[in-house]
Amino acid sequence: MSSFMAILVGLFVGLVILLVSNPGQAIRGFLAILLGGFVDMKNLGQVFYFATPIILTGLSFGFANKTGLFNIGGAGQFIIGAYAAVYVGVKWGFLPGHAHWIVALAAALLAGALWGLVPGVLKAFYNVNEVIACIMMNYIGMYMVNFLVVKTIFDSLRNQSMRVASTAVLPKAGLDKLFFTGNSSSSVNIGIFIAVLAGVVIYIVLDKTKFGYELKACGYNRNAAQYAGINEKRSIVMSMAIAGALSGLGGALLYLAGAGKSIEVVDVLAIEGFNGIPVALLGLSHPLGILLSGIFVAHLTVGGFNMQLYDFVPQVIDIIIAVIIYFSAFALVLKGFIQSFFKKGDEPSGDEKTIFPDIDIPEKGGDVS
Amino acid sequence: MPCRRPLFIQYRVNLKCGTACCEAVIRGEGMEYIIEMCNIRKEFPGIVANDDITLRLKKGEIHALLGENGAGKSTLMSVLFGLYQQEKGIIKKNGETVNIKNPNDANRLGIGMVHQHFKLVHNFTVLENIILGAETVEGGRLKTGEAAENVQSLSERYGLKVDINALISDIGVGMQQRVEILKMLYRENEILIFDEPTAVLTPQEIDELMKIMKELVSEDKTILFITHKLNEIKNVADRCTILRKGKHIGTVEVADTTKEEMSEMMVGRKVDLMIDKGEAKPGDVIASVQHLNVRNQLSHKLVVNDVSFEVRVGEIVCLAGIDGNGQSELVYALTGLLQPESGKIEMKGQDITKASIRKRNTAGLGHIPEDRHKHGLILDYNLAYNLVLQRYFTEGFQEHGFLKYDKIYEYADELIEKFDIRSGQGSKTPVRSMSGGNQQKAIVAREIDRDPDFLIAVQPTRGLDVGAIEYIHKTLVEERDEGRGILLVSLELDEVMNLSDRILVIYEGEIVAELDPEKVTIQDLGLYMAGSKRGDQNEI
Numbered sequence: 001m002s003s004f005m006a007i008l009v010g011l012f013v014g015l016v017i018l019l020v021s022n023p024g025q026a027i028r029g030f031l032a033i034l035l036g037g038f039v040d041m042k043n044l045g046q047v048f049y050f051a052t053p054i055i056l057t058g059l060s061f062g063f064a065n066k067t068g069l070f071n072i073g074g075a076g077q078f079i080i081g082a083y084a085a086v087y088v089g090v091k092w093g094f095l096p097g098h099a100h101w102i103v104a105l106a107a108a109l110l111a112g113a114l115w116g117l118v119p120g121v122l123k124a125f126y127n128v129n130e131v132i133a134c135i136m137m138n139y140i141g142m143y144m145v146n147f148l149v150v151k152t153i154f155d156s157l158r159n160q161s162m163r164v165a166s167t168a169v170l171p172k173a174g175l176d177k178l179f180f181t182g183n184s185s186s187s188v189n190i191g192i193f194i195a196v197l198a199g200v201v202i203y204i205v206l207d208k209t210k211f212g213y214e215l216k217a218c219g220y221n222r223n224a225a226q227y228a229g230i231n232e233k234r235s236i237v238m239s240m241a242i243a244g245a246l247s248g249l250g251g252a253l254l255y256l257a258g259a260g261k262s263i264e265v266v267d268v269l270a271i272e273g274f275n276g277i278p279v280a281l282l283g284l285s286h287p288l289g290i291l292l293s294g295i296f297v298a299h300l301t302v303g304g305f306n307m308q309l310y311d312f313v314p315q316v317i318d319i320i321i322a323v324i325i326y327f328s329a330f331a332l333v334l335k336g337f338i339q340s341f342f343k344k345g346d347e348p349s350g351d352e353k354t355i356f357p358d359i360d361i362p363e364k365g366g367d368v369s
Numbered sequence: 370m371p372c373r374r375p376l377f378i379q380y381r382v383n384l385k386c387g388t389a390c391c392e393a394v395i396r397g398e399g400m401e402y403i404i405e406m407c408n409i410r411k412e413f414p415g416i417v418a419n420d421d422i423t424l425r426l427k428k429g430e431i432h433a434l435l436g437e438n439g440a441g442k443s444t445l446m447s448v449l450f451g452l453y454q455q456e457k458g459i460i461k462k463n464g465e466t467v468n469i470k471n472p473n474d475a476n477r478l479g480i481g482m483v484h485q486h487f488k489l490v491h492n493f494t495v496l497e498n499i500i501l502g503a504e505t506v507e508g509g510r511l512k513t514g515e516a517a518e519n520v521q522s523l524s525e526r527y528g529l530k531v532d533i534n535a536l537i538s539d540i541g542v543g544m545q546q547r548v549e550i551l552k553m554l555y556r557e558n559e560i561l562i563f564d565e566p567t568a569v570l571t572p573q574e575i576d577e578l579m580k581i582m583k584e585l586v587s588e589d590k591t592i593l594f595i596t597h598k599l600n601e602i603k604n605v606a607d608r609c610t611i612l613r614k615g616k617h618i619g620t621v622e623v624a625d626t627t628k629e630e631m632s633e634m635m636v637g638r639k640v641d642l643m644i645d646k647g648e649a650k651p652g653d654v655i656a657s658v659q660h661l662n663v664r665n666q667l668s669h670k671l672v673v674n675d676v677s678f679e680v681r682v683g684e685i686v687c688l689a690g691i692d693g694n695g696q697s698e699l700v701y702a703l704t705g706l707l708q709p710e711s712g713k714i715e716m717k718g719q720d721i722t723k724a725s726i727r728k729r730n731t732a733g734l735g736h737i738p739e740d741r742h743k744h745g746l747i748l749d750y751n752l753a754y755n756l757v758l759q760r761y762f763t764e765g766f767q768e769h770g771f772l773k774y775d776k777i778y779e780y781a782d783e784l785i786e787k788f789d790i791r792s793g794q795g796s797k798t799p800v801r802s803m804s805g806g807n808q809q810k811a812i813v814a815r816e817i818d819r820d821p822d823f824l825i826a827v828q829p830t831r832g833l834d835v836g837a838i839e840y841i842h843k844t845l846v847e848e849r850d851e852g853r854g855i856l857l858v859s860l861e862l863d864e865v866m867n868l869s870d871r872i873l874v875i876y877e878g879e880i881v882a883e884l885d886p887e888k889v890t891i892q893d894l895g896l897y898m899a900g901s902k903r904g905d906q907n908e909i
Contacts, residue, residue: 210767213754220749226706227736227744228758229727 006282007296010327014320018312025310032310033320036303043306045179045186047298049257052191053078055294056250057276059195059202062285064243066206068219069123069236071243073134074250075273076141077115079263081248082255082270083145084111086263089164089256090153100167105194105252112248113241115141120240124233130240138269146265154265161255161263169258187259194253196291198246203287215239247273278325300324402464403428403591404449404480404560409458411444418444419455422617424610426560431582431592433602433623435635436612437834442595445612446562450482451475481558483549485565489537495544496520496533499552516555523554527584543574550581561585562593567601571691572862572895579605597635597834599628600863611635636836646846649870651681655854656703656823661712663698663878672698673709674878680823680854685845687857687869687886691898695878696858697739700827703856704736705729706744716823730759735821737812737829739858745812746800753781753796756815788814789840806837813841817848824848827858842868862891876900 014033018026037047057074064071088095088104095103119133155162170189179186206212217225218235225232250272255261279297283289304317312320404426411419419441426432436442447453449460451469459466462478469475475482489498496513499520505512517533524531529547537545546566553561563582567575582592582605594606602609602623609626611618611634618634633639656679663673672695680686690696701707703714705726714722721729730736738744746755757766757777766776781796790810792798800808813829826845830838845868849855859865865872865886872884874897881903884894896902 208772209770210762210772211770213761213772217747217750217758221743221747223743224745224747224758226726227704227738229725229730231725231727 006327007324010324013327014324017320017323021316022310022312025312029307029310029312032306033300033303033324035306036299039306040181041179042181042184042186043302045175045188046302046305047295048175048179048192049186049188049259049298050301051295051298052195052257053250053254053272054275054279054297055195055291056198056253057247057272057274058279058283058290058294059198059276059287060243060246060250061276062280062283062287062290063202063206063246064239065280065285066219067215067235067239068222069120069239069243070131071116071119071134071240071247072131072277073116073119073137073141073244073273074247074276075269075271076134076138077112077244077247078251078273079145079270080115080141080251081108081112081245082251082263083148083161084108084248085168085252086161086164086255087148087153089168090162093165093167095167097167098171100165101170101256104164104168104256105249108248108252109245110248112251113245115248116240116242116244117237120237123240124236138273142267142269145263146267149263149265155262158262159265163262164256168256170253170256172258187257189257191253191257194249195294198249199287199291202246206287211238247276250276282325297321297325401427403462405461405464406445406449407459407461409445409448409455409460411441411448411453411455417615419448420615421458422612422615424617425620426591426593427608428591429586429589430607431586431594431605433606433609434593434595434612435597435599435602435609435631437597437635437836440612440635440834441615442612443564444615446482446564446593446595449475450480450562476556476558479557479559480562481553481556481560482562483546483553483564483566487542487545487549489545489548491538492536494534494536495531495540495548495551498537498548499533499555503556520551520555523551527554527581527588529554529581543570543577546570546574546578547581550585559589560591560593562595564595565597566594567596567598571899572891573899575601598863599631602631603628613637632835636834638836644842644846644867646868647850649684649849651684651870652852653682654679655682656680656714656716656856658703659713659715661699661702661714662710663695663702663707664710665698666707671710672878673702676712676875676878676880678873678880678883680856682822682852682854683849684870685849685855685857685868686871686873687859687865688873688875689859689862689865689869689894689898690875692860694875696827696875698878699875700736700739700825700858703825704734704738730819733822735816735819735824737816737824737826739827739831741805741808741812746808748799748801750800751796752785752790752792752798752800752803752811753778755800755811756781756784756796759815759819784811784814784818787818790814806833809833809841810837813844817844821853823854823856825856825858828860829857830859830861830864838864862894865894866891874898 011034015026015030018029022029037044057078060074060077061071084107085104088107089100092100092103115137119130119137122128122133123130149161153162170191173190175188175190176185179188206216214225214230215235215238217228217230218232218239222232225235251270254272255263275297279294280290282296283291283293300321304321307317308314402425406422406424409419409422410417422441422445424434424445434442434445444453448455449469451471451474454470460469461467467478469478490501493501496517500513500516505516520533523529529551531544531547531551532540537548550561566578570578579601582594586592596602606623608620609623609631610620611631613635621631659677661673661676662671664670665672674695676699678686688696688699698707702709705724709722712722713720716729716732716734719732721732724732742748747758754777757780760766761772761777766773766780778796784790785796788810791807792803800811803811809829816824829841829845833841845855845857857868869886872886872889872894873880874882874884874894876898877900881900882897884897893902
């Protein structure tokens with residue numbers, strides 16, 4: 001419910017910006033954003049196509065967040081996973097049929113996990129802040145992938161990676177026939193199913209298993225987890241590795257989609273890695289919430305493309321989408337702030353509270369004994 | 370006098386004065402009171418912290434305020450000190466209604482307070498701390514000469530020995546408290562509030578404080594003394610107001626009331642003040658510690674120095690000492706939270722010095738930790754999750770890595786029933802929203818229900834009220850009688866004396882004495898704890 005309100009606020013601010021930038025077309029442009037993928041079947045398919053990678057990077061961030069870690073290394077994990085998948089896709093043509101893309105995905109999972117593992121180990125054993133380690137790993141990942149692409153799978157004409165073998169491209173499973181309008185079909189493929197599956201698996205792991213109980217315990221209170229005999233170092237490492245694997249899988253699903261996208265050799269961090277953060281925040285870090293918020297953000301993205309019909313330059317569209325996501329996330333923060341403000345309205349703030357340390361005011365639902 | 374403030378201040382008169390208390394004034398009864406808090410009501414969301422409470426202080430008396438945790442003592446004092454605004458009721462000084470909006474107002478009315486946790490600047494000297502906020506300044510420069518004389522004369526007059534040039538970080542808690550008292554006197558406060566002043570003191574320091582309090586009263590000061598220790602009330606207080614669950618239960622003359630009567634008023638039922646405990650029947654050694662050395666991780670100081678002792682089944686061994694003498698680190702080493710530098714820890718004959726925490730716990734070690742929020746509980750988990758914190762991984766609560774929720778909640782409900790853990794939504798209550806006493810009960814329930822052979826209980830009754838303390842003490846004695854070995858770490862002397870079968874005194878990381886609680890006096894124990902007396906280990 002709170003996310004819903006946040007989205008409404010974000011959309012409203014987006015409308016204001018549209019009115020300022022191009023009053024004549026503002027309403028039509030706004031409608032295009034609102035409609036997003038719901039204009040025809042192809043666009044609807046595109047929503048799922050765009051949602052796939054950001055759902056996974058969102059899951060990556062959300063999962064780490066639930067276990068008390070701030071995984072800002074999505075970009076590095078994403079691109080390294082993409083490289084591993086594309087490398088397998090280009091070079092390992094000897095793999096038969098479906099085995100090819102499955103192995104490519106597995107390679108991406110491993111590579112991403114490795115990229116998450118490093119900050120995890122540093123955090124667990126040497127108490128290095130994972131944010132710093134992750135940011136460094138982002139740059140190492142980006143430059144290393146540029147280097148490796150040039151060395152191994154370079155298409156020098158286009159300054160990007162070579163195209164993967166057709167067996168490595170993710171199957172469409174009939175989705176291209178379903179999401180079809182006129183004479184062109186959507187780029188959607190089974191990646192969206194894999195993303196949904198990942199969300200469900202993460203949900204089960206976090207909420208139903210002993211392993212998830214331990215991970216969350218470490219996230220909420222590392223000391224108490226240690227007290228209870230949970231191996232908190234292992235938990236941190238595992239948590240970062242899983243988060244990395246999710247991002248890496250996201251990279252693979254984007255570059256194996258068969259939509260003609262290849263790894264470009266440019267000095268830019270993979271934006272999908274960062275887009276996962278607002279997706280996760282909007283989904284309140286809950287795996288199933290992230291599935292929905294990922295689709296919502298993709299919906300806005302598709303709507304943005306359609307806005308080009310109304311003479312909005314792509315930059316303005318990007319601004320609008322950013323503003324909507326930004327305000328949505330911001331409204332969430334604001335809501336939390338307002339709630340806590342009202343809840344604590346009667347309590348003295350900060351310094352004063354320590355004056356009466358044993359004041360025993362149960363919060364709502366507490367008792368008086 | 371540098372900081373003299375005008376004594377007569379324009380009070381804002383509250384015209385809505387029709388309460389019982391005011392009628393008393395009209396009848397001429399209230400004039401002897403220096404402070405009256407009439408029919409105070411203060412609500413917090415979902416709870417009435419103070420419900421129609423009336424508290425009246427006579428000039429020149431020591432008035433105790435007694436109540437359980439959460440009874441509303443602190444809230445009431447916060448209202449008097451201007452930290453909270455009451456919803457109903459009025460406060461009067463010398464019969465005139467006053468409006469106290471913040472601590473500065475309170476200060477101006479001559480109300481001063483010694484907080485439970487001192488408010489001192491550690492890298493300032495005693496003198497600088499005392500004059501802080503009431504400095505005399507000349508041309509932008511601090512003038513301390515006069516102030517120093519002033520503080521010196523105050524300290525002589527009331528027998529508050531302090532070294533005014535010492536740094537706060539170099540002096541002990543007893544002297545820090547005297548600095549706090551001098552701060553109030555320097556500001557010429559006449560109503561002094563002491564919030565649980567004895568919690569951090571040794572018996573000698575407590576005696577001294579009691580003397581100082583009597584001294585102050587004889588100089589026409591009025592003291593309001595918050596505590597839940599009945600002995601102290603009996604010692605110094607003239608009258609006592611008792612609160613229970615936010616309600617005013619009564620105000621009694623201390624001389625005419627027994628401790629039992631007061632505790633009954635406080636808790637609402639009869640409470641056994643003496644622990645009913647039979648002879649200990651120590652059996653085999655369950656745990657032994659040999660030449661243990663532990664270094665603090667931050668300061669690299671040796672905080673546990675060559676400590677050796679044994680705990681047998683069927684006895685409660687108490688580790689007594691003033692806070693910060695190495696107890697915490699010793700317990701961390703025993704429970705596996707900290708690796709000792711050298712030495713050996715054995716439990717049930719097995720060397721566990723290097724064993725993992727999980728291994729120790731499953732081998733029969735129970736640990737009620739010192740800091741319930743840091744180690745004991747995961748505040749964002751609900752009560753049921755916290756109750757299975759030490760056994761969620763065992764058969765019965767999980768199968769193939771999946772948690773069995775129905776079993777977990779079933780077990781939680783069982784413990785809640787058995788240990789009378791009270792909470793808003795039962796086993797689904799977020800632990801964060803529970804009261805401190807019930808959080809502690811949850812930890813005790815969890816640890817004791819695991820049937821540990823060797824239980825380490827660190828300050829298990831810290832901050833709890835008489836009712837809960839009685840319950841936890843009874844449980845510990847029961848566990849002892851069922852053949853468990855218990856190591857109790859406590860700062861409370863009464864607890865040490867009443868509960869233990871054997872006392873080990875720790876001072877600066879060393880065991881300085883092994884004492885028999887039947888033979889040692891509380892005064893002697895205090896001397897050992899303060900390090901001014903050492904016993905050879907064969908004193909028993």
